[in-house]
Amino acid sequence: MQNLDLLEEWHLRYGERSVAFRDIQKDRGAVYEELLKDGAWDGHYAGWVLRRLLGKNVGGYRLFRADVRGQYRVLKSGGQTSFDDVGG
DSSP states (O other): OOHHHHHHHHHHHHTTSOEEHHHHHHHOSHHHHHTOBTTBOOHHHHHHHHHHHBTOEETTEEEEEOSSTTEEEEEETTSSSOGGGOOO
16 A cells, blocks of 8 residues: 555545545545455554554645544645644
């Protein structure tokens, strides 16, 4: 899995809005596919993947925890929100 691919797909699908795992599972799109472990959904594994990416700048994208527990969002550098304006 490529971290940049995951963040690009996330931003393409969800924009900068907060997303929970249940939304990703329901959509069954590219983000869901990127978070599968050996072809099956494992919430612990998906959480581990996302925790590794939290706050890191990967190709101009950065993953943040949302204010709501269990939700994440991806921001793109140069978007309306600066990385500096968002806590992680």
